[in-house]
Amino acid sequence: MRTESLRVLASRCGALALITAVVGLLPWLSGRDPALSVLRALSAEQEPTREALDAVRRQLGLDAGPVTMLARWVSGLVRGDLGRSWINGAEVLPSVLSGLGVSLTLMSAALVVVLVVSAALCLPTLLRGARGDAAATTGGAGAALAALPEFLLAAVLLVTLSVWLGWFPPYGWDGPLHLVLPALALGIPGGAVLGTLLNDALPAVFQEPWVAVWKSWGCNRSVLVRGVLQRALPPLLPQAGLAVVGLTGGAVAVEAVFAVPGIGRAALGAARAQDVPMLQGSVLALLLLGLLAGAVVGVVRRRMLGPALRDAALSLPPHSRWVPNRLHVAIPLGAAVLMAVVIGWGLLRDPLRIDAVARLASPTWAHPLGTDGLGRDVLARVAHGAPATIGVAAAVCACSYVVALAIGFLPNVARGLAEASNAVPPVIAGILVAAVLGPGTFGASLAVALVSWPALAAHAAALVEQTRAATYVKAHRALGASPSRIELRHVLPAVAGPVARNAVLRLPGIALALASLGFLGLGAQPPAPEWGLMLAESLPYIERAPLAALSPAVMLLLVAVVAMSLSALASARAHDPRRRQPVDRPTSSGAGR
Structure with a gap:
C-alpha cells in the first residue's frame, strides 16, 4: 500500500x-x-x-x-516570487493569495453543504438499518443531483432563489449572504455523490454478522450507527476524494457565475488576457488545492482504518442488486421524447435570424420560448445547439475510446496517466488549451479528451491484466499460440466491449463538460448555438428573459436525467445473475486455428 x-x-x-x-x-x-x-x-x-x-x-x-x-x-x-502581472504590473503573489483566501472560504462552506446533503440522503437508510430493515432506497434523488454540473446548478439557483424569490443577492462578495448560493451550487453535487455511494453501501454493512452481535449485546442505535459508518466510509473515501478534488474545477464556473473574486475567476481572466504570470500562479494554486484535498482525504482514510488495517485491502461486501421498475424506464423515456419534440420543432427555424424589434420577447406562438438579447428565436437556438453539444461529445467519446483501447495494453503507463489526470479537472485543462490554441470548439474538445481517455485507459488496462491471467489464455499460450494471436483473438474482444460500455456511459458527462467550457467562453464562440454559450449569453438579462437561460439549462438537465437512468439500468443489467458469465470461460477455437 x-x-x-x-x-x-x-x-x-x-x-x-x-x-x-x-x-x-x-x-x-x-x-x-x-x-x-x-x-x-x-x-x-x-x-x-x-x-x-x-x-x-x-x-x-x-x-x-x-x-x-x-x-x-x-x-x-x-523564493516565493511569482513575478509581476504583464497587464497591470502588480505582484502576482498577493493577488493569488487574496483569490486563494476567497476560494478556500467558498470551498469550506461547500464542504459543509457536502456533509449536510450526504447526511440527508443517508439518514433514511441509517434509521431503517438500525431498526433491522437493511433495504436501501433507490437513491434516485441523489443520483439526479450528482449528475448536475456546478455551473448549471448555479444558473438555476440564481434564477429561482435570487431573481424570482429575491432571497439572496445574485452577484458579488460582500457578507455571508453572498456565500450561500455559491456554496450550494458547489456543494450539492459533491454531497450527492458521497451520499449516493454511502447509501448504496450501507445495506450490505448492516447485513454483516458483527452488526447482529452488537445488537445482541444491547448497543443503542447511536453506537451502532457510528460503527456502521466507520466500516462503510473508508472504502468509499477514494471516490469521495475525487469529488472533493472536483471542487477546484467547479469553483471556476461558480465564481464566474456569481462574480466571486476567487482564484478560479482570476485564472479564467488571466487566460483570456494572456497574462502568463498571473495564469501560472492561479493554475498552480488550483492544482495545489486539488492535491491538498486528495491528501487530506487519504489521511482521513488511514486514520479511520487504524494501524491494524492500514496495509490491508479493505473492501465492502457486494451491494444489494437494484431491480428497476416501470417508473425507472418511464422517466428517461419521457425526457428523451421531450428532447426529441423540442429539437424536431426547433430545427425548422433559423437560429441566426436577428429581429431587433423582438429583443427579449416573452413566449408567443411565433417564438414559443421567447427571444434572446439580439432577438433570435430561443427554440431554434436550443434545437440547433444539440448537435454542437451532444454531437461533438460523441466524437470526443469515440476518439477517447480508440486511444484508451490502444494505451490500455500498456497497463503501467495507463494507470499512471489515469492517476495524473485525476489532479486536472476539465475546466483547468480547458483554460490551458484555450491559452495555447485560443477559445473554440476544437480546443474545448481537446481539453475534455485529455482528461477523459486516461480513465478509460485505466479500465482497459485492468481488464487486459485480468484477461491475460485467465486460465483459458494461459492454456492457449501453453499450446503454442503466438502472442499477437492471443492479444487479437482473445484479449482484445474481452476488453473492447466493457470499455465501450464505459465510454458510452461517460458520454453525457463529456457533453456537460463541453457545455461548461462553452459557458466560460472557452468553447464554441458566438454566434454558434451551443447550450453552454447560450446560458452564458443569457445571464446578463436573466431578470427580463429567464426562459432564454432556463431553456438550455433544462435541456442539459434532461441529458443528465437520461444519462443517470441509462447508467443505472446498464449497471442493473450488468449485475443480473442470469447474465453473469464466468471469467475463465472455455473457448471453442484451438490455439493453432
Whole structure:
C-alpha cells in the first residue's frame, strides 16, 4: 500500500510539474506574439511598431528565450516570487493569495453543504438499518443531483432563489449572504455523490454478522450507527476524494457565475488576457488545492482504518442488486421524447435570424420560448445547439475510446496517466488549451479528451491484466499460440466491449463538460448555438428573459436525467445473475486455428 501511495504521489507531482512547464511556455506554444498582446492591453491606441514590441520584450524578459524564462520563473517560485502581472504590473503573489483566501472560504462552506446533503440522503437508510430493515432506497434523488454540473446548478439557483424569490443577492462578495448560493451550487453535487455511494453501501454493512452481535449485546442505535459508518466510509473515501478534488474545477464556473473574486475567476481572466504570470500562479494554486484535498482525504482514510488495517485491502461486501421498475424506464423515456419534440420543432427555424424589434420577447406562438438579447428565436437556438453539444461529445467519446483501447495494453503507463489526470479537472485543462490554441470548439474538445481517455485507459488496462491471467489464455499460450494471436483473438474482444460500455456511459458527462467550457467562453464562440454559450449569453438579462437561460439549462438537465437512468439500468443489467458469465470461460477455437 505504501508503494502504491508513493506511485500515486509521484504521478501527480509529475503532472503538476508538466502542467507548470506547459503554462510557463504558453507564450511560445500559442504561436502568438505575447509582446503584441501586452502592448494592446497596456495601450490600445499605440502603434505596434518593431521598436515598441522590442521594448516590451526587454521589459518582460521575453528576449531571453523560453527555456531561460521558465528557469527564472521556477527559481523565483522557490523564493516565493511569482513575478509581476504583464497587464497591470502588480505582484502576482498577493493577488493569488487574496483569490486563494476567497476560494478556500467558498470551498469550506461547500464542504459543509457536502456533509449536510450526504447526511440527508443517508439518514433514511441509517434509521431503517438500525431498526433491522437493511433495504436501501433507490437513491434516485441523489443520483439526479450528482449528475448536475456546478455551473448549471448555479444558473438555476440564481434564477429561482435570487431573481424570482429575491432571497439572496445574485452577484458579488460582500457578507455571508453572498456565500450561500455559491456554496450550494458547489456543494450539492459533491454531497450527492458521497451520499449516493454511502447509501448504496450501507445495506450490505448492516447485513454483516458483527452488526447482529452488537445488537445482541444491547448497543443503542447511536453506537451502532457510528460503527456502521466507520466500516462503510473508508472504502468509499477514494471516490469521495475525487469529488472533493472536483471542487477546484467547479469553483471556476461558480465564481464566474456569481462574480466571486476567487482564484478560479482570476485564472479564467488571466487566460483570456494572456497574462502568463498571473495564469501560472492561479493554475498552480488550483492544482495545489486539488492535491491538498486528495491528501487530506487519504489521511482521513488511514486514520479511520487504524494501524491494524492500514496495509490491508479493505473492501465492502457486494451491494444489494437494484431491480428497476416501470417508473425507472418511464422517466428517461419521457425526457428523451421531450428532447426529441423540442429539437424536431426547433430545427425548422433559423437560429441566426436577428429581429431587433423582438429583443427579449416573452413566449408567443411565433417564438414559443421567447427571444434572446439580439432577438433570435430561443427554440431554434436550443434545437440547433444539440448537435454542437451532444454531437461533438460523441466524437470526443469515440476518439477517447480508440486511444484508451490502444494505451490500455500498456497497463503501467495507463494507470499512471489515469492517476495524473485525476489532479486536472476539465475546466483547468480547458483554460490551458484555450491559452495555447485560443477559445473554440476544437480546443474545448481537446481539453475534455485529455482528461477523459486516461480513465478509460485505466479500465482497459485492468481488464487486459485480468484477461491475460485467465486460465483459458494461459492454456492457449501453453499450446503454442503466438502472442499477437492471443492479444487479437482473445484479449482484445474481452476488453473492447466493457470499455465501450464505459465510454458510452461517460458520454453525457463529456457533453456537460463541453457545455461548461462553452459557458466560460472557452468553447464554441458566438454566434454558434451551443447550450453552454447560450446560458452564458443569457445571464446578463436573466431578470427580463429567464426562459432564454432556463431553456438550455433544462435541456442539459434532461441529458443528465437520461444519462443517470441509462447508467443505472446498464449497471442493473450488468449485475443480473442470469447474465453473469464466468471469467475463465472455455473457448471453442484451438490455439493453432
